[in-house]
Amino acid sequence: MKKCLIIPLHKLKATSMKFEETKLRGSHTVDILAAADERGWFARTFDKEEFNKIGFNSQWVQINHSFTNKAGTIRGMHYQLSPFAEVKLVRCVAGVVFDVIIDLRNESDTFLQWFGTELSAENKKMIFIPEGFAHGFQTLSDNCELIYHHSQFYEPSSERGIKYDDPMINIVWMNKITNISKRDSEHRYIDEKFEGINI
Numbered sequence: 016m017k018k019c020l021i022i023p024l025h026k027l028k029a030t031s032m033k034f035e036e037t038k039l040r041g042s043h044t045v046d047i048l049a050a051a052d053e054r055g056w057f058a059r060t061f062d063k064e065e066f067n068k069i070g071f072n073s074q075w076v077q078i079n080h081s082f083t084n085k086a087g088t089i090r091g092m093h094y095q096l097s098p099f100a101e102v103k104l105v106r107c108v109a110g111v112v113f114d115v116i117i118d119l120r121n122e123s124d125t126f127l128q129w130f131g132t133e134l135s136a137e138n139k140k141m142i143f144i145p146e147g148f149a150h151g152f153q154t155l156s157d158n159c160e161l162i163y164h165h166s167q168f169y170e171p172s173s174e175r176g177i178k179y180d181d182p183m184i185n186i187v188w189m190n191k192i193t194n195i196s197k198r199d200s201e202h203r204y205i206d207e208k209f210e211g212i213n214i
Contacts, residue, residue, distance in 0.1 A: 031047075031048055031058070031059040031062055031065070032045055032046065032047060032048060032059065032062065032065055033045070033046040033048060034065075034068075034069055034143075036069075037116075037130045037132075038125065038128070038130055039116065039118045039123075039125050039128060039129075039130050039148070040118075040123065040124070040125065041069075041070065041145040042116055042118075042130065042142070042143060042144055042145055042148065043069055043142070043143040044132055044140055044141070044142055044143075045104075045140065045141040045142070045143055046138075046139075046140055047059070047060060047139040047140070047141065049139065058139065060106065060141065061075075061104070061164070066143075069143065070145075071102060071143070073102060073166045074166065075104075075164040075165065075166060076165060076166060076167065076168055077163075077164075077165040077167075077168060077169065078162065078163065078164050078165070079162070079163045079165065080160065080161070080162055080163075081160065081161045081163070082109075082158070082159070082160050083110075083154045083158075083159045083160075083161075084157060084158055085154065085157060085193055085194050086154050086155060086156050086157050086190070086193065087153065087154060087190050087191055087192055087193030087194065088153065088154045088192075088193060088194040088195065089151060089152070089153045089179050089188065089192055089194075089195045089199065090151055090152055090195075090196070090199065091115065091149065091150060091151010091152060091176070091177075091179060091199065092115065092117055092149040092150060092151035092176060092177040092178075092179060092184075092186075092202075093149060093150055093151060093174065093175075093176050094119060094147075094148065094149040094150065094174075094175055094176070094177070094212070095167065095169075095170060095173045095174055095175070096173045096175060096212060097146075097212060097213060097214065099167050099168075099170040099173040100146040100147055100167070100212055100214060101146060101165050101166050101167035102143075102144065102145055102146055102165075102166035102167075103143075103144040103148075103150055103163055103164065103165055103166075104141055104142070104143050104144070104163070104164040105134065105141060105142050105144065105150070105152075105161055105162070105163050105164075106134065106139070106140075106141040106161065106162045107134035107135050107136055107140075107159065107160070107161050108136055108160050108161070108162055109136050109158060109159060109160035110135065110136060110154060110155070110156040110157065110158050110159030110160065111133060111134070111135040111136075111137075111154075111155040111156045111159065112133070112134050112135070112152040112153065112154050112155060112159050112161065113131055113132075113133055113152060113153045113155055113188065113189045113190075114131065114132055114133070114134045114142055114150075114151075114152045115129055115130070115131040115150070115151050115152060115153075115186055116129065116130055116131075116142065116144050116148045116149065116150050117129045117148060117149040117150075117177055117184055117186075118147070118148055119147050119148060119149055119177075119211040119212045120146075120147035120148075120211060120212055120213075120214050121210055121211035121212060121213055122213075122214075123147070126211060127183060127184060127205075127209075127211075129184055129185075129186050131186070131187075131189075133155070134152075134161075146166075146212075146214050147211070147212040147214045149176070149177045151179065151199075153188050153189060153190060153192070155189060155190060176198075176199060176202040177202060177205065178199075178200075178202040178203065178204055179192075179195065179199060179200075179202075181202075181204050181205055182204065183204070183205055183206070183209075184205075
């Protein structure tokens, strides 16, 4: 398992995060560069100037925290329609998850393609998810906790979902599925008429 990068404390401001764009344009994995000394470590999880460089010029309006107790659980795949389409920044602060995003932007070259990455308390990696994506995850350990930053308020009437095993997406989950909510299991499969999200 990849661990968080450790740097000397005096170098934190210059190199506090490392951004890597995924195959889905506009989405990034974000490595936190923890600064350590004899007391422990310190890390910055958001810097407006650094996020501006990847095109995020909005603000976070909600911060949510989830807990999932059993390994193999799937939550997702969730999204909100415009005008409530949201940017998310997701970090795992306890346990290990396989975090997955789907590009639902109807004019994107990677429309309906997915990307997954491991987020854990140990590697401290985050994922930056632009507007127009569905998001979900599978827990790879018991007792997982995630922190979500959102650029839009939760709007129930705008919420939608992609089914976790939709054959048009074909997500390859890491482990056997042990638990999923009734709501998530009842999302309908999409078809060739699915229009995605217009951003």
